[in-house]
Amino acid sequence: MLWEGALLPAEVTNNTRRRALVTGAAGGLGREVALQLAARGCAVAITDINAQGVQETAALLRERTGDVEAIVGDFTIEGAPEAAVEKVVARWGGIDILVNNAGYGVIEPFLDATFKAWTRTLALNVTALAMACKAAGRVMREQRSGRIVNITSPGSRMALPDYTAYTASKAGVDSITRAAAVALAPYGVLVNSLAPGMMDTEMQRSTEIDLARAAGRNDLQAFLDERTRRIPLGRRAEISEVAEAVVWLCLDSPAYMTAERLNMSGGLDKD
Numbered sequence: 001m002l003w004e005g006a007l008l009p010a011e012v013t014n015n016t017r018r019r020a021l022v023t024g025a026a027g028g029l030g031r032e033v034a035l036q037l038a039a040r041g042c043a044v045a046i047t048d049i050n051a052q053g054v055q056e057t058a059a060l061l062r063e064r065t066g067d068v069e070a071i072v073g074d075f076t077i078e079g080a081p082e083a084a085v086e087k088v089v090a091r092w093g094g095i096d097i098l099v100n101n102a103g104y105g106v107i108e109p110f111l112d113a114t115f116k117a118w119t120r121t122l123a124l125n126v127t128a129l130a131m132a133c134k135a136a137g138r139v140m141r142e143q144r145s146g147r148i149v150n151i152t153s154p155g156s157r158m159a160l161p162d163y164t165a166y167t168a169s170k171a172g173v174d175s176i177t178r179a180a181a182v183a184l185a186p187y188g189v190l191v192n193s194l195a196p197g198m199m200d201t202e203m204q205r206s207t208e209i210d211l212a213r214a215a216g217r218n219d220l221q222a223f224l225d226e227r228t229r230r231i232p233l234g235r236r237a238e239i240s241e242v243a244e245a246v247v248w249l250c251l252d253s254p255a256y257m258t259a260e261r262l263n264m265s266g267g268l269d270k271d
């Protein structure tokens with residue numbers, strides 16, 4: 001069976017157009033995924049805590065499609081993920097694609113861990129993501145179709161003592177992906193995750209600056225180069241190529257593929 005999202009933009013009609021929600025789309029990977037989905041003919045809703053970034057992404061989307069829903073807010077507030085899904089359904093009558101991309105992380109040595117950092121990290125990366133999967137999953141169950149893609153990290157399977165709240169939260173993403181995939185499989189709804197390698201986004205830049213500081217390294221560029229050399233393909237990921245793989249999971253991957261984790265890390269993550 002061919003998922004109708006595989007249609008080319010010129011073939012998309014009101015009956016076949018996919019309705020998508022991308023979280024954390026004020027910049028970085030989320031913005032690029034939103035733009036690529038719009039280029040493939042999807043109606044796209046975006047959400048982020050960064051109001052200016054949301055406006056910028058929405059303006060870029062409007063150049064590609066008239067159909068944009070922009071939602072500004074903190075996704076960790078109780079009820080926010082459910083409200084975002086409800087907005088999409090109210091606007092377009094359903095939801096076909098959810099990309100859980102919003103993420104937060106802070107460098108903090110394990111023995112200096114703070115309640116604040118752990119709570120904030122888990123509230124977004126785990127709890128809000130699970131609530132968004134639940135809310136979209138309920139609508140997709142009724143529709144008997146839909147696709148959810150959760151953004152995880154190679155870190156979810158690493159021991160990183162300066163970044164444990166984040167890596168633990170991404171291990172949570174992997175766990176939620178497997179559970180949601182099984183819960184929604186009887187309804188033909190697919191749930192997969194994607195682990196990006198190092199992309200030079202805002203989040204990655206500030207994380208690596210803090211990581212260098214925690215490691216007592218003043219030679220930032222040398223530190224970054226060493227990290228890049230550890231990637232088997234020998235370079236960092238382009239945001240656009242990682243987004244292409246997310247869009248593939250949203251629109252083109254085979255209907256038998258669910259509960260899968262796709263590594264887009266240049267060989268860093270090998271299973």
Ligand SMILES: NC(=O)c1ccc[n+]([C@@H]2O[C@H](COP(=O)([O-])OP(=O)(O)OC[C@H]3O[C@@H](n4cnc5c(N)ncnc54)[C@H](O)[C@@H]3O)[C@@H](O)[C@H]2O)c1
Nearest residue numbers: 024026028029049074075101102103153198199201203204
């Ligand atoms: N950049 C990398 O190298 C890399 C590697 C592995 C995984 N990832 C994951 O990719 C995803 C996208 O990250 P990115 O690199 O594009 O960084 P980014 O900082 O551009 O994107 C994260 C977005 O989440 C938003 N956000 C943060 N807290 C929020 C909240 N409480 N409510 C709503 N939105 C909130 C931010 O405003 C930001 O726009 C994240 O899940 C990240 O963990 C990134």
